Amino acid sequence: MHHSRLSTFVIDCQSEDLERATDFWSRALGRDVKPPQADSPGYRELATSSEEPLVLIQRVDHPGRIHLDIEADDLEAEAKRLEALGAKRVAFIKRWWVMEAPTGQRFCIVNPQRGPLDAQNANAWSGGE
Template identity: 35%
Template sequence: MARLKDVVFDCRHPASLARFWAAALDGYRIAPYDGTEPFDPEDDPTVLVEGGSPRLWFQLVPESKIVKNRVHLDVRCDDLDAESRRLTALGARVVEYVEDWIVMADPEGNEFCLQGP
């Protein structure tokens, strides 16, 4: 039986997008390296964010995002209005208000849905 391990984001700047998602999700953080190689997340073409399941990988790609995501994350929170303000302060933007959730986009334009309790 297969199990979900990672979600991988193609992006223009892995470090900044990894920092956004590490701050956005409760219990997640940028994963430390094992110390065997020099690490500067600003120059790294792949950055891992861990702390829950699934882990989130951010990998450098040369092209920009052009179209709507075919897959998106659903993020649940206790207070929809407060959380949308917090995520907006981190660099997200509101795309659309839909019934009892908000469609948002991360700093590189990847859509996700913010849902209340």
Template identity: 40%
Template structure:
């Protein structure tokens, strides 16, 4: 048994479009953009949203997309559970992993970082 929680919706955009995408989504969600130092992310603080929202510069990749970040307190158990549901691991980076769902949509598994994790996460596995 372990815990999971959808933490964030990430709006991925090519470098050439990241400023326009960030401006659009900040205005659309009544948020204030805050670049994350040393990261390709811009947090959209105060967004009219239950999960956090951010934009991400995906460099030269020409395909804009959305992806989800899911926190888990047991990365290995959650990878195994999701693979059993049809997910595929695309990359692993120490404490987090990039996966795709059965139709190829990207999402990430991350360790718990949110203050809300203890209160809002759900127990899964068994």
């Protein structure tokens, strides 16, 4: 059995000026910007409550879009579960899977971002679901 839940909305920005993009989304969504993390220069995070998904602004080389991340305590089990629903694996990058839904949208399966996953705060999946 493994657990998963919606983790993050990632706003992909094809822009050299990540600060400008972050300022726009911060103001548009009424959220403060958290201090940047030195090990993730291509990302900025907006402040959210513990009950909300995270919101990341990400510098990318492809056209801008918004994708979501699903956090899971077993990446492989979650990838297999989603493949059984029709998704396909696109690439494993650093420590997450980039997936594609049957309808073409890209999303990622990531390790837990907002603390441990359990039956109280996440979906529980057995092997066949």
